[in-house]
Amino acid sequence: MSQIFDSIVVGGGLLGSALAWMLAKDGASVVLLERDQLNQHASGQNAGSLHFQLEYRMVEHGLEAARQAAEAMPLHLEAAALWEQLGAELGESVGVEQNGGLMLAETAEQAAVLERKAELERSWGLDVELLDGDEVRMLAPYLSDSVVAAAYCPIEGKADTRRAGPALARGAIRHGAQVRTRTEVTAIRRDGAFWRVQTESAGADGRVRREEFRASTVMLAGGVWTSQLGSMLGVSLATIPLALTMSVTAKTPKFIPHLVQHAGTRLSLKQSSDGNVLIGGGWPARLPLNESMEPDLAARPELITESVIGNAAAAIGVVPALAPLPVLRTWVGTTTVTPDQLPLAGEVPGLPGIFVATGGSAFTLGPSFARALTDLAHGRGASIDMAPYQPLRFGGNNNVA
Numbered sequence: 001m002s003q004i005f006d007s008i009v010v011g012g013g014l015l016g017s018a019l020a021w022m023l024a025k026d027g028a029s030v031v032l033l034e035r036d037q038l039n040q041h042a043s044g045q046n047a048g049s050l051h052f053q054l055e056y057r058m059v060e061h062g063l064e065a066a067r068q069a070a071e072a073m074p075l076h077l078e079a080a081a082l083w084e085q086l087g088a089e090l091g092e093s094v095g096v097e098q099n100g101g102l103m104l105a106e107t108a109e110q111a112a113v114l115e116r117k118a119e120l121e122r123s124w125g126l127d128v129e130l131l132d133g134d135e136v137r138m139l140a141p142y143l144s145d146s147v148v149a150a151a152y153c154p155i156e157g158k159a160d161t162r163r164a165g166p167a168l169a170r171g172a173i174r175h176g177a178q179v180r181t182r183t184e185v186t187a188i189r190r191d192g193a194f195w196r197v198q199t200e201s202a203g204a205d206g207r208v209r210r211e212e213f214r215a216s217t218v219m220l221a222g223g224v225w226t227s228q229l230g231s232m233l234g235v236s237l238a239t240i241p242l243a244l245t246m247s248v249t250a251k252t253p254k255f256i257p258h259l260v261q262h263a264g265t266r267l268s269l270k271q272s273s274d275g276n277v278l279i280g281g282g283w284p285a286r287l288p289l290n291e292s293m294e295p296d297l298a299a300r301p302e303l304i305t306e307s308v309i310g311n312a313a314a315a316i317g318v319v320p321a322l323a324p325l326p327v328l329r330t331w332v333g334t335t336t337v338t339p340d341q342l343p344l345a346g347e348v349p350g351l352p353g354i355f356v357a358t359g360g361s362a363f364t365l366g367p368s369f370a371r372a373l374t375d376l377a378h379g380r381g382a383s384i385d386m387a388p389y390q391p392l393r394f395g396g397n398n399n400v401a
């Protein structure tokens with residue numbers, strides 16, 4: 001017997017939990033299906049940066065690539081507002097601090113990148129100010145004398161990756177959503193007005209338990225497994241998996257209130273509410289390959305020592321006080337990007353009622369994705385033009401229903 005809901009959410013990361021919360025708050029009956037535990041993958045492993053400026057990976061390939069990446073700015077601007085009110089709406093803190101973000105330049109060339117970047121961002125309505133070296137150190141005395149300029153965005157900041165996803169899931173449950181963990185979606189198919197979603201989970205007796213859920217809308221919030229979910233529907237949702245490295249230092253008295261990034265190297269750093277400094281910014285880990293020589297998403301990525309060293313050197317280069325601090329832990333996680341740096345987000349053409357969102361800084365964008373998909377599912381039309389993020393824009397429609 002199928003269990004019938006208005007919406008089925010596949011995936012219990014930040015996005016799936018935000019979707020379940022917003023849909024249920026809107027009055028929909030919702031079930032969230034998560035194969036593992038909530039927040040166990042990218043949403044619980046990431047750096048927690050709330051990025052509203054273009055990131056290094058978006059500016060390192062020149063102005064044209066930056067222009068394209070900037071098309072996601074409306075989603076970022078909405079995310080800034082949604083994160084700001086999230087804790088109050090959920091009735092519990094999700095560790096949001098929007099104390100401002102600095103993107104640093106240590107050379108005249110990097111300073112010129114910041115100028116072009118700020119001009120582009122302002123054209124989309126983002127508040128970004130250019131500071132010279134002295135102005136930067138007035139605002140952020142912890143920075144090295146090597147910093148010659150910075151772009152300052154007052155709304156940037158961070159959220160607590162350990163709290164945000166679970167708090168959203170708790171909010172969803174309070175609004176009546178069901179959350180089923182250890183429940184893997186194995187097939188999705190159309191049946192008249194409904195989508196039928198089949199699952200497998202281990203029963204109390206250890207036997208595999210198969211169930212079926214029906215709904216008129218299905219939200220694919222599978223993160224790096226989005227392409228696998230697409231293949232269940234006969235469409236190619238083109239995402240590129242990327243394994244990344246993070247490190248965290250021992251606690252130290254608070255001295256970094258900002259999100260710090262760099263215009264010339266991979267770096268993001270911030271200090272947690274407990275005093276630990278989180279260091280990341282896109283240094284790669286190694287994704288093992290499977291027998292078909294494709295990335296094996298079931299395998300744990302392997303740490304690359306040079307990444308840890310390079311990341312630490314970039315951090316110490318601009319924040320010298322980090323040098324004596326021991327690194328407590330280094331870890332890796334896998335996320336998705338797309339060939340044009342823009343997200344895949346919206347209803348999948350040819351599959352009415354199937355919605356998807358993934359790609360890029362999707363921790364930052366989770367609330368915006370959830371808002372847009374909820375509005376579309378409930379026939380309201382998204383407040384943002386979703387055309388640039390059309391999920392099949394890379395031509396991957398194999399088998400439209």
Ligand SMILES: Cc1cc2nc3c(=O)[nH]c(=O)nc-3n(C[C@H](O)[C@H](O)[C@H](O)COP(=O)(O)OP(=O)(O)OC[C@H]3O[C@@H](n4cnc5c(N)ncnc54)[C@H](O)[C@@H]3O)c2cc1C
Pocket residue numbers: 010011012013014015016033034035036037038039040041042043044045046047048049050051183184185186221222223224225243244245246280332333334335336357358359360361362363364365366
């Ligand atoms: C090291 C690192 C640092 C990062 N730093 C930042 C940052 O600072 N800021 C930022 O904005 N972004 C950052 N990101 C990216 C960000 O973490 C992800 O984009 C975001 O967390 C994706 O959220 P999600 O809910 O879509 O995916 P996930 O958190 O990966 O959740 C997807 C869930 O779907 C489940 N699932 C998949 N297939 C199935 C199935 N068949 N059945 C049931 N469940 C299924 C998975 O088990 C998983 O729990 C970083 C990523 C990494 C790895």
